[in-house]
Amino acid sequence: MDLNRCEAYAQCAFQAPDVFAMHGEEALMYEPCPGDERREQVMRAAASCPVQAILVEWPGGPAVPEEAGTGARG
Amino acid sequence: MTSATLLRRITDYAARADPYPLYAELRRTPVARQEDGVYAVSTYWEIAGLLHDPRLSSDPRNRVPTAGEEDILEEEQGLPPSFLRLDPPEHDRLRRLATRPFGPPDSLRRVSDMRGDLARMVSGLIDGLRDREQADIVEDFAYPFPVMVICNLLGVPHEDEGRFHVWAEAIVAGLDPGEEGEGPAERLRAAQRARMELGRYLAGLIEDRRRAPGGDMLSALAAGHGDRERMSPLELVVTAVLLLIAGHETTVNLITNGMLTLLRHPDALRRLREEPGLAVPLVEELLRYEPPVQLLPQRTALADIDVGGVTIPRGAPVWLVLASGNRDPRRFPDPDRFDPGRTGNEHLGFGGGIHYCFGAPLARLEAQVALTELARRLVEPRLVEDPPPYRRNPVLRGPRHLPVAFDGCVP
Amino acid sequence: MPAADGSAEEFRRRGHAVVVGASLAGLRAAETLREEGFAGTLTMIGDEPHEPYDRPPLSKQVLLGRTGAGDTLLPRRRALEARWLLGTAATGLDLAGRRVRLAGGEEVRYDRLLIATGTRARPWIKETEATLDGVLTLRTAGEAARLARRLDARPRRVLVIGAGFTGSEIASACRERGIDVTVAERGPAPLVGALGGVVGAVAAELHRAHGVDLRCGITVTALEGDQAGRLRCAHLSDGTVLEADVAVVALGAVRNTEWLAGSGLAAGPRGIACDAGCRAFDVHGIVTDDVFVAGDVARSPHPLFGYQFLSLEHWGNAVAQAEVAAHNMVSPGPERRPHLWLPAFWSAQFGVNIKSVGVPPMGRELAVVQGSLTERRFAAVYGHQGRVIAAVTFDHGRWLPFYGRLIESAAPFPPDFAQVDRAPGGPRPIPAEFPDPALPTHGPTVTLSGYAPSERRVTFVPARV
Numbered sequence: 001m002d003l004n005r006c007e008a009y010a011q012c013a014f015q016a017p018d019v020f021a022m023h024g025e026e027a028l029m030y031e032p033c034p035g036d037e038r039r040e041q042v043m044r045a046a047a048s049c050p051v052q053a054i055l056v057e058w059p060g061g062p063a064v065p066e067e068a069g070t071g072a073r074g
Numbered sequence: 075m076t077s078a079t080l081l082r083r084i085t086d087y088a089a090r091a092d093p094y095p096l097y098a099e100l101r102r103t104p105v106a107r108q109e110d111g112v113y114a115v116s117t118y119w120e121i122a123g124l125l126h127d128p129r130l131s132s133d134p135r136n137r138v139p140t141a142g143e144e145d146i147l148e149e150e151q152g153l154p155p156s157f158l159r160l161d162p163p164e165h166d167r168l169r170r171l172a173t174r175p176f177g178p179p180d181s182l183r184r185v186s187d188m189r190g191d192l193a194r195m196v197s198g199l200i201d202g203l204r205d206r207e208q209a210d211i212v213e214d215f216a217y218p219f220p221v222m223v224i225c226n227l228l229g230v231p232h233e234d235e236g237r238f239h240v241w242a243e244a245i246v247a248g249l250d251p252g253e254e255g256e257g258p259a260e261r262l263r264a265a266q267r268a269r270m271e272l273g274r275y276l277a278g279l280i281e282d283r284r285r286a287p288g289g290d291m292l293s294a295l296a297a298g299h300g301d302r303e304r305m306s307p308l309e310l311v312v313t314a315v316l317l318l319i320a321g322h323e324t325t326v327n328l329i330t331n332g333m334l335t336l337l338r339h340p341d342a343l344r345r346l347r348e349e350p351g352l353a354v355p356l357v358e359e360l361l362r363y364e365p366p367v368q369l370l371p372q373r374t375a376l377a378d379i380d381v382g383g384v385t386i387p388r389g390a391p392v393w394l395v396l397a398s399g400n401r402d403p404r405r406f407p408d409p410d411r412f413d414p415g416r417t418g419n420e421h422l423g424f425g426g427g428i429h430y431c432f433g434a435p436l437a438r439l440e441a442q443v444a445l446t447e448l449a450r451r452l453v454e455p456r457l458v459e460d461p462p463p464y465r466r467n468p469v470l471r472g473p474r475h476l477p478v479a480f481d482g483c484v485p
Numbered sequence: 486m487p488a489a490d491g492s493a494e495e496f497r498r499r500g501h502a503v504v505v506g507a508s509l510a511g512l513r514a515a516e517t518l519r520e521e522g523f524a525g526t527l528t529m530i531g532d533e534p535h536e537p538y539d540r541p542p543l544s545k546q547v548l549l550g551r552t553g554a555g556d557t558l559l560p561r562r563r564a565l566e567a568r569w570l571l572g573t574a575a576t577g578l579d580l581a582g583r584r585v586r587l588a589g590g591e592e593v594r595y596d597r598l599l600i601a602t603g604t605r606a607r608p609w610i611k612e613t614e615a616t617l618d619g620v621l622t623l624r625t626a627g628e629a630a631r632l633a634r635r636l637d638a639r640p641r642r643v644l645v646i647g648a649g650f651t652g653s654e655i656a657s658a659c660r661e662r663g664i665d666v667t668v669a670e671r672g673p674a675p676l677v678g679a680l681g682g683v684v685g686a687v688a689a690e691l692h693r694a695h696g697v698d699l700r701c702g703i704t705v706t707a708l709e710g711d712q713a714g715r716l717r718c719a720h721l722s723d724g725t726v727l728e729a730d731v732a733v734v735a736l737g738a739v740r741n742t743e744w745l746a747g748s749g750l751a752a753g754p755r756g757i758a759c760d761a762g763c764r765a766f767d768v769h770g771i772v773t774d775d776v777f778v779a780g781d782v783a784r785s786p787h788p789l790f791g792y793q794f795l796s797l798e799h800w801g802n803a804v805a806q807a808e809v810a811a812h813n814m815v816s817p818g819p820e821r822r823p824h825l826w827l828p829a830f831w832s833a834q835f836g837v838n839i840k841s842v843g844v845p846p847m848g849r850e851l852a853v854v855q856g857s858l859t860e861r862r863f864a865a866v867y868g869h870q871g872r873v874i875a876a877v878t879f880d881h882g883r884w885l886p887f888y889g890r891l892i893e894s895a896a897p898f899p900p901d902f903a904q905v906d907r908a909p910g911g912p913r914p915i916p917a918e919f920p921d922p923a924l925p926t927h928g929p930t931v932t933l934s935g936y937a938p939s940e941r942r943v944t945f946v947p948a949r950v
């Protein structure tokens with residue numbers, strides 16, 4: 001998440017309410033490493049962010065063995 | 075000056091089917107003064123900058139009326155401007171209050187919970203096409219669907235559609251700055267009358283909801299949130315009018331433009347059928363490639379603004395040509411290509427800054443559900459007419475009819 | 486082909502890049518190296534045992550109990566194909582021999598080195614008190630996990646020492662969880678060092694409105710434990726004894742440069758000095774060409790701010806500087822870029838989104854241009870020598886890009902134009918009330934222009950008086 005870019009349009013919170021939430025009017029809270037079952041929600045959120053502040057890890061996750069763990073990290 | 079006639083050529087009906095070459099011409103002068111004093115802004119970074127510029131007002135009361143407009147603006151005092159056409163702090167307060175029953179932080183899941191209802195409405199509408207070989211995507215689908223949705227959301231009886239349809243048409247036509255037909259002044263006057271009537275109708279409904287609240291947004295707005303700040307009765311009516319209208323023609327056009335674009339790009343249609351998840355970036359790309367709101371013609375400079383090598387003088391009307399910014403090659407690689415998988419798509423389809431579309435999450439959901447289902451269920455759909463006949467309005471641009479032939483529907 | 490270009494090309498194809506510090510800046514730099522076609526060997530050295538993770542959530546979501554301290558891993562932009570030496574500290578640098586010494590005694594040779602060792606939390610001054618059970622700091626995931634566990638155990642009172650951003654965010658999390666918290670701040674208000682006394686006063690109201698027991702102009706003189714070595718209470722400079730079972734020391738950061746002592750690099754407590762192209766200076770002030778620096782540990786000159794060296798402990802700076810450093814590592818001279826990032830950060834506390842662009846502490850005066858301080862919803866700009874030098878917003882973030890452009894174009898201060906939501910009579914400049922108004926250097930005014938990073942360039946314009 002690049003919260004410098006974020007302009008609190010809350011589009012992500014509409015699209016992925018289990019992952020993103022507005023904290024007050026403009027402060028965004030999010031789950032940094034949502035599970036794979038949330039991946040679709042997160043993709044929706046990332047696509048709809050008007051300032052493209054949400055970085056989703058590329059599908060498949062890190063290729064290096066010691067970097068285990070996949071999934072979208074907002 | 076060629077640029078002087080350019081905007082006129084864009085609003086001219088002849089350009090409606092394909093205004094994009096004219097936008098490309100317009101972009102040669104990013105900020106172009108038109109002969110009537112309007113400044114047209116057509117390049118991405120300049121538009122994005124101005125959407126975040128506090129020196130630009132959305133409030134019509136800041137406009138220096140041109141001859142013939144004075145009395146209209148006078149009449150406008152009948153129903154005050156909605157937050158679409160207000161500046162901070164009033165804008166922020168009203169938008170905040172309207173957001174409470176609609177989205178985060180107070181109503182986290184209202185929109186995402188509508189998905190099931192939307193899917194049912196879409197299924198029902200497509201079921202109705204089962205025994206046919208041809209349909210008008212506008213009349214048979216793209217119009218009735220968003221109207222049902224917004225009625226459900228607000229708590230407006232769908233049976234009354236016939237009544238407010240006429241008002242809605244007149245209000246939307248009021249946005250049309252083109253010289254054709256009865257002319258902008260007359261259209262504006264008619265729009266104001268329609269706004270009054272729609273307001274009166276909604277005021278009655280709000281009164282009902284106050285007495286017997288339901289789970290809808292009007293009930294929630296009427297009830298307010300305890301002793302926290304609330305809308306005045308008049309503000310409530312004006313906001314209800316805005317919500318009912320804003321979600322209307324725009325979403326119709328998004329779905330219709332979407333179907334048209336898919337039929338023109340069979341590869342994209344096939345991909346969408348095979349991977350429904352594509353609907354998400356595809357709808358964003360549509361909002362870039364064929365945005366339902368082509369331009370924002372209602373802003374006024376409150377101070378001299380230096381932008382794109384030009385000084386827009388204080389008091390000048392400013393048009394932000396969103397659809398042109400969306401095709402700016404300095405921002406989007408290969409901008410005239412429809413690329414449903416495009417990434418980093420910071421399009422201007424919903425505007426930006428504090429007036430960023432309030433209904434965007436709903437509009438996205440509607441278009442995603444609608445297009446995925448149309449793609450999946452219509453068998454061998456094809457355009458009957460290309461280009462289809464367009465509406466006159468250059469601001470809310472879209473086909474009036476979209477006749478499509480097909481070989482039945484799958485369940 | 487000129488030598489410099491030849492070596493950049495050679496490096497790009499089969500050189501060895503070593504990154505020390507495997508966190509935000511290190512990771513983003515490594516990704517950029519690959520993005521820009523670096524095909525050689527890449528070694529990542531980090532003393533923490535974890536994969537690179539994100540720190541901002543540690544004082545927010547993690548303390549609220551919404552996210553586990555181990556669940557803030559940074560998303561990867563691409564595959565890296567790197568050798569990872571995690572849990573391994575670098576202990577020395579041989580500049581002439583181009584070698585990094587590791588804790589185990591091993592040495593790693595490099596052709597080009599990036600240093601991104603960041604900072605750590607400044608510990609409590611008195612060592613014996615610092616080791617009391619219940620005295621904590623917050624910088625790493627491990628520290629966040631410890632603090633989160635303490636909060637889960639519902640302490641009777643938490644004492645936060647220092648009301649900077651981290652301290653304020655900790656206090657905010659405590660209050661949201663219904664935990665009593667006292668904040669002791671030496672200055673007149675929270676955030677004064679970063680935003681000045683005027684905005685600090687607003688922050689103070691925020692604290693108090695949320696039930697924080699905020700004590701300003703106060704220092705903690707001693708922390709006292711019981712026989713079991715558990716924190717029991719704190720002694721304050723006004724004579725008060727405050728019972729608390731947790732004390733979080735939030736007194737800022739210490740730069741991780743000790744491992745470079747004696748290396749010949751210009752590294753010290755203030756960080757590692759580098760040029761605008763992220764190349765480290767040696768102790769003689771001569772710029773190196775194979776050692777680069779990025780992130781919290783770097784100090785670099787910024788043309789917009791009188792070429793002063795800025796140390797920016799901001800997330801966005803770490804990312805932007807890492808990208809520039811990596812680009813320059815693989816690029817021949819003429820293609821190198823300066824790090825001209827406009828400083829920006831955010832903080833979320835007490836349900837308010839605080840954002841800033843520019844360098845507020847350089848401002849002598851500020852003017853509220855939108856909203857109002859009393860509603861705690863506003864945009865304020867800071868002025869220095871008649872130009873806009875910074876802006877801060879409380880829940881007004883959408884306007885910030887506009888003020889960023891005012892800074893980049895050296896717009897006059899106070900802003901003299903009409904705009905929406907303008908106070909009657911226009912904005913009135915008032916002293917920004919920084920504790921120590923450091924007078925920046927004079928000189929030509931510099932403005933930034935262009936949008937794509939490659940388009941960024943410096944334009945000199947005559948100084949405005």
Ligand SMILES: Cc1cc2nc3c(=O)[nH]c(=O)nc-3n(C[C@H](O)[C@H](O)[C@H](O)COP(=O)(O)OP(=O)(O)OC[C@H]3O[C@@H](n4cnc5c(N)ncnc54)[C@H](O)[C@@H]3O)c2cc1C
Pocket residue numbers: 505506507508509510511530531532533539540541542543544573574575576601602603604605623624625651741744779780781782797798799800801803829830831832833
């Ligand atoms: C709790 C918290 C909240 C924050 N919130 C915000 C915020 O809201 N907004 C904002 O803009 N910024 C925020 N920041 C700041 C932001 O996180 C930092 O600017 C960013 O982490 C800097 O990244 P870096 O890679 O330069 O340094 P670091 O993240 O400090 O990483 C340096 C790494 O190098 C390692 N290292 C050090 N020495 C050695 C050695 N000798 N050998 C090997 N490895 C070594 C360290 O252990 C560490 O892993 C916050 C920071 C913290 C701690």
Ligand code: HEM
Pocket residue numbers: 132157158159169316317320321322324325328365366367370422423424425426428429430431432433434436437
């Ligand atoms: C595809 C469909 C839609 C498009 C393309 C669209 C586009 C836009 C645009 C461009 C604006 C900015 C206007 C400006 O800056 O002056 C806007 C504002 C607005 N839209 Fe939409 N809209 C759509 C659907 C909806 C829906 C479904 C609703 C209602 C539920 C809605 C409600 C609003 C409101 C209330 C505003 C005013 C926001 C403000 O001023 O703060 N829109 N829309």
Ligand code: SF4
Pocket residue numbers: 005006007008009010011012013020028048049050051052053054
């Ligand atoms: S959609 Fe984007 S801008 Fe909006 S709150 Fe989410 S991250 Fe921020």
